[in-house]
Amino acid sequence: MTKTDPFVKNPVEVQKKLIESIAAYPKPARIMHICGTHERTIAKYGIRSLLPDRIEVLSGPGCPVCVTPDDDIDAAILLAKKGLTVVTFGDMLRVPGTEESLFDARAEGADVRMVYSIDDAVKLAEENPEKEIVFFSIGFETTIPTTAAAVRRGLPSNFSIYTSLKLTPPAINLLVQDINVDAFIAPGHVAVITGTVPYEEFAEKGYPIAVAGFESYDILLGIKMLLDQMEAGTSNVENAYMRAVKTEGNPIAIKMMNDVFDIVDVEWRGLGIIPESGYRLKEKYQENDAAVKFKKIYEDDLNKLREIRSKKKKNCICATILTGKATPADCPMFDKACKPTNPIGPCMVSDEGMCHSWYKYCRD
Amino acid sequence: MCIAIPGKISKIIDENKAEVDFGGVYREVNLDLLGGSSEINVGDHVLVHVGYAISIITEEEARLTAEAFDELLAANEAMDQEAGI
Numbered sequence: 001m002t003k004t005d006p007f008v009k010n011p012v013e014v015q016k017k018l019i020e021s022i023a024a025y026p027k028p029a030r031i032m033h034i035c036g037t038h039e040r041t042i043a044k045y046g047i048r049s050l051l052p053d054r055i056e057v058l059s060g061p062g063c064p065v066c067v068t069p070d071d072d073i074d075a076a077i078l079l080a081k082k083g084l085t086v087v088t089f090g091d092m093l094r095v096p097g098t099e100e101s102l103f104d105a106r107a108e109g110a111d112v113r114m115v116y117s118i119d120d121a122v123k124l125a126e127e128n129p130e131k132e133i134v135f136f137s138i139g140f141e142t143t144i145p146t147t148a149a150a151v152r153r154g155l156p157s158n159f160s161i162y163t164s165l166k167l168t169p170p171a172i173n174l175l176v177q178d179i180n181v182d183a184f185i186a187p188g189h190v191a192v193i194t195g196t197v198p199y200e201e202f203a204e205k206g207y208p209i210a211v212a213g214f215e216s217y218d219i220l221l222g223i224k225m226l227l228d229q230m231e232a233g234t235s236n237v238e239n240a241y242m243r244a245v246k247t248e249g250n251p252i253a254i255k256m257m258n259d260v261f262d263i264v265d266v267e268w269r270g271l272g273i274i275p276e277s278g279y280r281l282k283e284k285y286q287e288n289d290a291a292v293k294f295k296k297i298y299e300d301d302l303n304k305l306r307e308i309r310s311k312k313k314k315n316c317i318c319a320t321i322l323t324g325k326a327t328p329a330d331c332p333m334f335d336k337a338c339k340p341t342n343p344i345g346p347c348m349v350s351d352e353g354m355c356h357s358w359y360k361y362c363r364d
Numbered sequence: 365m366c367i368a369i370p371g372k373i374s375k376i377i378d379e380n381k382a383e384v385d386f387g388g389v390y391r392e393v394n395l396d397l398l399g400g401s402s403e404i405n406v407g408d409h410v411l412v413h414v415g416y417a418i419s420i421i422t423e424e425e426a427r428l429t430a431e432a433f434d435e436l437l438a439a440n441e442a443m444d445q446e447a448g449i
Contacts, residue, residue: 037367089414117415119394142368146416149396189368192411192419214367244368244411244419253397253418352367 011217018220019050025227028054030180032324034168035187036063036352037214043357045216057223058179058324061171061271062187064139065091065350066322069267072164073097074305076136078298079162079290080110085128086162087121088136090114091350094343098305098312102136118150125159134290138164142189144279145253148260151281155288162290163280165261169198170277171268176207179324183208183226185219188241195249199237206235213241260285269346270319316345321354328358335363368413370421376401384412393417 033039039059042048048057061067074097080086086102093103093114106112111131115121118135125133133156137147144165151161168190175181184207186199191211199209208229212222222240229235239245257279266278281289315333320326328334328347338344340359347353371384377392380400384393394416395401404410410417 117394119415142413142418145397145418146394146414149394149416153396189411189413189418192368243421246419250397250418252399256397 011215015217015220018217018224021224022055022220022227023052025052025055025231027230028056029227029230030056030058030182031185031223031226032058032060032175032179032181032183033185033187033212033219034060034062034172035185035190036066036350036354036357037189038062038185038187038212038219039354040352040357041214041216041219043354043361046361047216047219051223055223055227058181059321059327059354060175060184060324061268061322062168063322063347063350063352063354064143064166065089065095066318066346066353067166067171067268067270068092068095068138068164068346069269070098070309071267071302071306072136072138072162073102074309075291075298075302076134076162077102077105077110078301078305079134079294080105080112081108082294082297083111084132084134084294084297085111085113085124086134086136087113087115087124089116089138091352092136092138094349095346096343096349098309118146122150122155122159125156129156129158131158133159134294135159135161136164137161140166140168140187140190141193141257142187144261145193145250145256148253148256151260151285151288152256157287160288160290160293161281163261163278164266165279166266166268167263167277167279169201170274171271172202174271174274175323176202176205181207181324182230183210183235185222185226186211186237188213188218188245191239191241191245191249193250193253195254196237196239196245196247197249203235203237208235209237211237211239211241211245213244268322270322314345318345318347318353318355321347328355328362331355335359368411368418370409370411373404373406373408373410376404376406382417384410384417386412391415 102112121135208226210222210225212218225238261279263276264280265275267273286292317331338348343349347355371386373382374385375383380395409421411419
């Protein structure tokens with residue numbers, strides 16, 4: 001067990017009881033989570049092995065690095081190779097694009113840097129007025145408000161943002177049409193921002209929902225809540241992470257996102273283009289939108305890469321893993337050609353990718 | 365990526381920044397998403413994600429979680445007793 005919440009007493013006893021209670025559920029159940037941090041906890045503590053085989057826990061498209069499509073990665077690499085300074089979160093550096101990663105581009109001399117926060121990237125722009133800084137902004141609702149806050153404060157003229165931002169409910173909407181799932185564990189830190197309201201539509205469609213935190217007992221409590229609902233034949237949104245998630249979410253963050261971004265159709269790796277599932281900067285912020293400001297610089301080269309990509313056969317099954325239709329164990333390259341030191345696909349790169357978590361915690 | 369770490373506000377730096385104590389490691393954190401430092405007190409527990417505090421963890425809500433677990437233990441014990449275990 002990790003360092004526990006100071007407010008939860010007897011976590012070991014709690015977990016024991018939760019596992020007993022879950023094991024008493026007599027019927028098969030397919031429960032999907034949609035959060036890379038949930039997968040990490042589940043893999044790390046062997047939660048699947050503690051449950052009866054009839055209760056399956058599937059991993060959905062919950063890792064923002066993993067769902068970032070080749071096109072956005074290629075665009076960021078091209079911006080760096082054209083002489084701009086590309087700044088992003090650490091995990092993005094090693095994700096392979098069509099021909100190389102941002103890390104490879106850096107090894108060839110491109111200026112690629114990683115930061116902990118968008119504020120560090122803004123500071124870099126302020127300290128280097130002669131450089132053009134592009135922040136490659138990826139993430140779900142948890143991360144998006146930090147970009148919105150930076151935009152709202154006003155950005156330096158040499159700072160722009162390439163957005164690859166994703167909203168989780170439209171992806172769930174697509175998944176429920178495509179795969180056989182009984183209930184969902186909703187992502188706790190996304191819900192800290194959005195609240196539990198966006199999940200009501202899935203409960204209305206008949207899917208029990210439990211918003212869960214990230215300790216092993218939080219996830220077990222979420223699973224128990226879902227099974228209780230299934231047993232009772234109900235479908236509601238329940239909150240197993242009350243200490244952080246409020247029904248209404250974080251209204252300040254929601255307002256900032258609405259002020260700064262328009263909702264647009266975006267591409268997800270493994271899921272294709274999903275209507276109204278992403279954000280791009282509103283027109284009034286276009287001077288800080290790298291996809292507008294620098295489009296002419298990279299457009300032709302990106303088209304060439306798209307052509308190469310369309311002819312290239314990839315053996316990586318990351319896209320199938322992201323939709324819960326396969327696990328890393330189904331991939332012939334897992335732990336062979338594909339390892340965290342030499343990742344073939346993004347699911348092996350990110351600390352939250354299912355392949356990475358399984359490599360770390362679930363190998364025999 | 366969506367990982368958020370709980371910490372305790374140790375010092376208010378200016379109108380939108382505070383220093384947060386993550387179990388002995390201190391870092392500067394942006395408070396814009398909580399409405400700035402006027403909404404925060406030293407000693408508050410916050411959840412921090414990529415340099416921004418995104419939520420205040422109140423004692424009341426934390427207590428509710430703890431109570432949910434306590435209720436669960438009590439309910440299980442009652443069931444065990446009924447079953448004669």
